[in-house]
Amino acid sequence: MNKQLQNALNALPENIAMYIKPIVEDKHFGATISAPQFEQLIKQTGLTDKQLRLALLPLAASYSISPISKFCVGAIARGLSGQLYFGANIEFLNVPLGQSVHAEQSAISHAWMKGEKGLQDITINYSPCGHCRQFMNELSTAESMRVQLPEQTEKSLQQYLPESFGPKDLDIDSRLMDGKPLTHVSAEADQLMQKAIDALNISHAPYSGSYGGIAIELNTEGESFYCGAYAENAAFNPSLPALQVALIQMQMAGKDFSTISAVALVELKSGTISHQACTQSVLDALALDIELKYLAI
Ligand SMILES: [Zn+2]
Structure with a gap:
C-alpha cells in the first residue's frame, strides 16, 4: 500500500x-x-x-x-x-x-x-x-x-x-461507456498488441473516427498488463488519450509508472488524427526510455 x-x-x-x-x-x-x-x-x-x-x-x-x-x-x-x-x-x-x-x-x-x-x-x-x-x-x-x-x-x-x-x-448517437464494442482484429498482433486491440474495440471516437487502444506491460510479478481505450469528446479538447486511461488503471492498482517495460499503441489507418506522437511524448516525459510498439490496422 x-x-x-x-x-x-x-x-x-x-x-x-x-x-x-x-x-x-x-x-x-x-x-x-x-x-x-x-x-x-x-x-x-x-x-x-x-x-x-x-x-x-x-x-x-x-x-x-x-x-x-x-x-x-x-x-x-x-x-x-x-x-x-x-x-x-x-x-x-x-x-x-x-x-x-x-x-x-x-x-x-x-x-x-x-x-x-x-x-x-x-x-x-x-x-x-x-x-x-x-x-x-x-x-x-x-x-x-x-x-x-x-x-x-x-x-x-x-x-x-x-x-x-x-x-x-x-448528430452523434454513440456515448462514452455505452458498451457497444467494435470488432477489429489483426493477424500481426502479439499478446501485448492483442490487448491494445481489445482496448481499441471499446474506445469511443465517433468524431474523428480515430479509435485507439493502449496496452502496458510491467516488469513486476502478478497482474502485469494494464489497458486503456481512447475517450473522445464532442468538444474535442476534453478527450482523454488511451495512454492516460491505461496509466489510470496502473495508478488505481497502486503500480508505479517506473515498472513499465513495454507499451503498445494500436489505431485505425482510416482515422483522421493520430495518437502516436503524443503517446511517445508522454512516455518520454516519464523518462522510461521505452520504445512504443505501434500498429495501424
Ligand atoms: Zn476537472
Whole structure:
C-alpha cells in the first residue's frame, strides 16, 4: 500500500476506519468498493449513503500524483452495477498541461475499463471544472447522473452544465461507456498488441473516427498488463488519450509508472488524427526510455 493511502486511512475517524481497513488492506483491493461492501459499511458505520461516500473521498484523493499543483483531487464514481470506483488527478512533469488527468476522468475511466456501462453518480472533493463537466456530458448516463460535493446538496450533471453542448449537437448517437464494442482484429498482433486491440474495440471516437487502444506491460510479478481505450469528446479538447486511461488503471492498482517495460499503441489507418506522437511524448516525459510498439490496422 502506498504511504499516502496509509496516511489517509490512519486519518479517518476510528468508527469508520475500523470497518474500512480490512477492505483497503486486503491484498486484492483495487481502489473499488463493491455494492455489498458499501451496504455493509453503511450498516456498520451508521452513516448515510452520502455521508459514507464523502468520508471515503480522502482515500480516493490519496492516489493523486500532482507534482505541479500539489492539489490532490479525489473522485468516486458509482457504476450502474452499484460498485464504487476511486479516481484521482495525475500531472506529468515536462509535457504540456493538456496531458493532465482530472480526478473525475480517472474515476470514470476506472469504472469504464472494469466493465461498467454507465454511472449512477460521482462524488468529488472539489467542484468539477468546466472541462470535467463537458467530459461527463459525453457519458451514456449524462442525462441522469448525479454529482455530490462536500457540504452541498446533490445536483444533476445537467444542473452543473446548463445549456450544454454535446454529442447530439453533432448528430452523434454513440456515448462514452455505452458498451457497444467494435470488432477489429489483426493477424500481426502479439499478446501485448492483442490487448491494445481489445482496448481499441471499446474506445469511443465517433468524431474523428480515430479509435485507439493502449496496452502496458510491467516488469513486476502478478497482474502485469494494464489497458486503456481512447475517450473522445464532442468538444474535442476534453478527450482523454488511451495512454492516460491505461496509466489510470496502473495508478488505481497502486503500480508505479517506473515498472513499465513495454507499451503498445494500436489505431485505425482510416482515422483522421493520430495518437502516436503524443503517446511517445508522454512516455518520454516519464523518462522510461521505452520504445512504443505501434500498429495501424
Ligand atoms: Zn476537472
